[in-house]
Amino acid sequence: MTAAEMRAAEEAVFRRERQLDVMERAGAAVAREAARFATGRPVLVVAGPGNNGGDAYVCARHLRQGGLDVSVAAMGEPKAGAAAEMWSRWEGPVVSLYEARPRPMLVDGLFGTGMTRPLERGPRALLADLVTAADFSLSIDLPSGLETDSGADFGAPRVSATLALAALKPAHVLDAGLERCGHVLLADIAIPVAAHRRAAARPRLAPPGAGDHKYSRGMVVAVECAMPGAARLAARAAMAGGAGYVTLAGADPRGGGPDALVRTRIEAAEDLAELLESDRIASVVIGPGLGRERRSEALLKAALACPHPLVLDGDALTLLGRQAGRWLRDRRAPTWLTPHAGEFARMFEGEGSKIDRTLGLVLETGATVLHKGADTVIAGTDGAVRVLAGASPWLSTAGTGDVLAGLLAAQAARGLRGVAAAEAAVWLHARAASLAGPAFAADALVDHAAAALGECV
Numbered sequence: 001m002t003a004a005e006m007r008a009a010e011e012a013v014f015r016r017e018r019q020l021d022v023m024e025r026a027g028a029a030v031a032r033e034a035a036r037f038a039t040g041r042p043v044l045v046v047a048g049p050g051n052n053g054g055d056a057y058v059c060a061r062h063l064r065q066g067g068l069d070v071s072v073a074a075m076g077e078p079k080a081g082a083a084a085e086m087w088s089r090w091e092g093p094v095v096s097l098y099e100a101r102p103r104p105m106l107v108d109g110l111f112g113t114g115m116t117r118p119l120e121r122g123p124r125a126l127l128a129d130l131v132t133a134a135d136f137s138l139s140i141d142l143p144s145g146l147e148t149d150s151g152a153d154f155g156a157p158r159v160s161a162t163l164a165l166a167a168l169k170p171a172h173v174l175d176a177g178l179e180r181c182g183h184v185l186l187a188d189i190a191i192p193v194a195a196h197r198r199a200a201a202r203p204r205l206a207p208p209g210a211g212d213h214k215y216s217r218g219m220v221v222a223v224e225c226a227m228p229g230a231a232r233l234a235a236r237a238a239m240a241g242g243a244g245y246v247t248l249a250g251a252d253p254r255g256g257g258p259d260a261l262v263r264t265r266i267e268a269a270e271d272l273a274e275l276l277e278s279d280r281i282a283s284v285v286i287g288p289g290l291g292r293e294r295r296s297e298a299l300l301k302a303a304l305a306c307p308h309p310l311v312l313d314g315d316a317l318t319l320l321g322r323q324a325g326r327w328l329r330d331r332r333a334p335t336w337l338t339p340h341a342g343e344f345a346r347m348f349e350g351e352g353s354k355i356d357r358t359l360g361l362v363l364e365t366g367a368t369v370l371h372k373g374a375d376t377v378i379a380g381t382d383g384a385v386r387v388l389a390g391a392s393p394w395l396s397t398a399g400t401g402d403v404l405a406g407l408l409a410a411q412a413a414r415g416l417r418g419v420a421a422a423e424a425a426v427w428l429h430a431r432a433a434s435l436a437g438p439a440f441a442a443d444a445l446v447d448h449a450a451a452a453l454g455e456c457v
């Protein structure tokens with residue numbers, strides 16, 4: 001939820017419950033986690049002037065009541081409202097942030113969703129020093145110094161863990177927030193939250209039934225052109241992702257690949273167009289290793305004209321560039337775009353957070369967009385958003401995007417649509433990466449995809 005959505009959800013709760021009671025619940029939840037991590041060590045709680053600070057005073061009170069040695073350092077006094085009341089209920093001393101002495105456990109309650117501008121240099125450095133000197137640091141709601149809605153760096157320290165209150169905010173999963181938050185925990189503080197935007201979750205996929213055959217399970221066509229290895233990776237990933245039949249359409253009928261991979265020879269774009277007339281086809285993937293030549297362009301046009309669900313990746317996206325909207329708006333069959341940051345920038349220039357910009361490209365093209373990166377954002381035409389943060393950084397190796405495109409084509413072929421197909425593919429991809437461990441190549445990622453799928457059926 002964005003800061004504004006969170007405020008609206010709180011306001012709705014305050015119509016039937018005192019703000020003080022909600023803050024008490026939030027602070028108590030923070031204290032429970034803080035006590036768990038403090039394991040008896042002395043705690044420093046830093047408190048800001050707003051409601052994040054209010055939570056911090058509640059937390060300090062609970063920790064002290066629980067028998068811990070707690071000191072509080074403040075940046076500005078809460079002026080009014082629930083935070084001021086919680087400040088007055090803290091019975092210990094309060095020193096200024098400038099006088100704070102580091103302690104083994106730090107609770108950061110300076111700023112949360114109210115952060116509207118970057119932290120000034122003084123408090124930023126003081127907070128960073130206190131965090132560095134602590135053995136464990138826990139941020140209340142957000143590390144102080146992140147822009148809630150984008151994850152942009154407003155001077156936040158890198159903490160050990162962050163306890164998100166009521167709902168994840170974009171800053172927990174996007175941009176600088178990805179590494180500043182540490183382990184992200186979520187506290188239910190009885191504020192109802194909307195769920196049209198959420199973290200990508202493991203899909204539930206139907207295993208083949210007794211009546212299934214290779215075509216009913218979904219036939220995928222992968223298009224090969226300038227760099228055959230890339231299209232082959234996508235094709236192999238489609239096989240591992242559960243497709244019943246995968247054919248690689250390319251110029252060389254003897255090109256390598258597993259025995260189960262069927263090769264269909266296409267010389268020119270007309271051959272591809274003819275192949276794609278078959279109503280046995282359940283999805284098409286084009287772009288991995290497509291190249292940017294005239295021939296690539298002609299193949300892309302043939303694919304765009306086909307009536308099947310279509311995954312556009314890599315060079316297909318670069319070829320579309322700023323004209324993506326014009327090319328895609330009239331397509332009736334489902335379409336997915338899987339740009340990395342560079343490809344995205346070639347197609348679309350938008351403002352705001354990665355989520356906002358991804359939704360912008362969805363609006364422009366009518367396609368489902370899977371915007372890759374360490375913070376992968378999926379957005380659909382119905383406004384649904386899924387984010388997968390924290391996938392293995394070992395994925396940053398050539399060819400893993402081709403694997404994702406193939407996994408997605410397989411989910412489209414099994415009949416999944418829009419965000420659901422993209423979410424399933426991204427989850428399988430990330431899970432395969434974690435099963436693959438360190439220093440894998442994209443080929444090895446494919447080898448783990450079937451095991452990842454096995455966890456979903």
Ligand SMILES: NC(=O)C1=CN([C@@H]2O[C@H](COP(=O)(O)OP(=O)(O)OC[C@H]3O[C@@H](n4cnc5c(N)ncnc54)[C@H](O)[C@@H]3O)[C@@H](O)[C@H]2O)[C@@H](O)CC1
Pocket residue numbers: 010019022023026027048049050051052053055082110111112113114115116117118119120140141142165
């Ligand atoms: N409304 C409520 O009762 C609840 C609020 N909650 C907490 O309240 C937080 C949001 O509280 P607020 O909206 O008061 O906002 P914050 O406490 O995050 O910060 C607001 C204050 O910081 C100031 N500020 C913003 N950027 C600054 C900067 N760069 N340097 C110095 N000052 C800056 C603002 O002017 C304002 O005075 C949440 O993150 C959460 O921790 C939770 O306790 C749940 C209940």
Ligand SMILES: Nc1ncnc2c1ncn2[C@@H]1O[C@H](COP(=O)(O)OP(=O)(O)O)[C@@H](O)[C@H]1O
Pocket residue numbers: 314340372373374375376390391392393394395396397398399400401402403404429
């Ligand atoms: N640091 C990272 N952490 C997590 N995932 C990453 C990271 N870097 C890349 N990835 C993922 O790896 C894949 C790379 O895709 P892409 O850039 O298209 O590579 P290629 O074109 O070589 O196949 C994407 O799914 C992306 O989300």
Ligand SMILES: [K+]
Pocket residue numbers: 052108109110111112139140141142143144
């Ligand atoms: K905070």
